[in-house]
Amino acid sequence: MRLIISAGGTGGHIYPAVAIVEEFRNRFKDVEILYVGKKDSMEEEVAKKNGINFKTVRVLPLPRRFGKKLFISLKELLIGINDARKIIKDFKPDVVIGTGGYVSGPVLLAATLLRKKTVIHEQNSLPGITNKFLAKRVDKVLTTYEASKTYLKNKNEIVVTGNPIRNFKKKREKLIDSYLKLGLNPSLKTIFSFGGSNGYEKLNKVVLDMINKYSDEINFNIYHQTGKDNYKSFMDGLKGPLKDNIKIVDFVHDIDTVYDITDLAVTSSGAITLSELSLLKIPSILIPKSYTAENHQEYNAKLYEDVGASSMILEKDLNSSLLYDKIKEILADEKILEAMSKNSYKLAKENSSQIIVDEILKIL
Secondary structure (H helix, E strand, O other), X not given: OEEEEEOOOOHHHHHHHHHHHHHHHHHOOOOEEEEEEOOOOHHHHHHHHOOOEEEEOOOOOOOOOOOHHHHHHHHHXXXXXXXXXXXXXHHOOOEEXXXXXXXXXXXXXXXXXXXXXEEEEEOOOOOOHHHHHHHOOOOEEEEOOHHHHHHOOOOOOOEEOOOOOOOOOOOOOOOHHHHHHHOOOOOOOEEEEEOOOOOOHHHHHHHHHHHHHHOOOOOOEEEEEOOHHHHHHHHHOOOOOOOOOEEEXXXXXXXXXXXXXXXXXXXXXXXXXXXXXXXXOOOEEEOOOOOOHHHHHHHHHHHHHHOOOEEEOOHHHOOHHHHHHHHHHHHOOHHHHHHHHHHXXXXXXXXXXXXXXXXXXXXX
16 A cells, blocks of 8 residues: 655644554555655654655745735645646555645645545644645545534545544553652642643743742642743743742653643643543643634634633733633632533544544545
8 A cells, every 4th residue: 555645834734644654554564655745844854753755845835915925825836736746646646645734735636636535634623724725626534523524615524533643641540650750749739731842932921920920829730841942031030949839841751641640731722732632531721822824723722612621711811810810710629620521522532543544445
């Protein structure tokens, strides 16, 4: 079996592609896989780290407004389609898969022109421009959430599969060893605050201010990830030594241990993070990043808030007092925590990678 996969731009598109590749490799030892993306990109780095052969196409994002940049992008799109046609003709894949990001556009378009079997997967509740455009043209559309179906059109049934994510421990056990490993108090509730691997500047500022204001009265554990580039400025901003129940790290290398003791997550609302929180039944306070494409994080957060899995705070409303009060309110009520936990799991989909590969195999 031979397949091409394409995704780019952010980890939210790239890592689901890698999870699908891993599932194919687990099932078919002789499968040949080619990742197609942009040169010198995040997807190239991730693909090569995971031992996936990589080829490049030329492409630029389409600007939101009419103007000179639009014509340049359209010209580059045509070049990218031609690049992809050559790659597909040479590789001869049985199927071409896209998991989002503008780089997947020319690859999937070229595949449809060459009458190859095509599949796309959408991670967010509000689909991106590329997948909206491709949905009408591909053989199969897969989504993480039922809500996405409203925005996508396809001649065949759109299948809800959940989001393919890395293999990780899918059960919280509140092990004493986990608390000891992280240097936290087992008798206290724990919040895990983070904003993706690169950090989240707004959340960093608010958590820093919360610690500086309320350090002496905080009666829960805080485990906060700043992102590698933000760690020094965060630590420099502290007005006093950290209490034993507050830990600040630049990056979490053992996410399973942190998740194991998390009672409440405070985070942005990227698709991968939400899928992991759902599978682990972790309640959350979601602060959608306002600068994401088409504001899709707010749509994700709204979906989780509507089912009672999360409480959403918009960036424009966020401050340390509001966040502190919301954390205290949720942690103080076991019934709220239990309800949020159950509701979070309602949006989970077990074995998403397996389901996705099963659906892909159905069209071959």
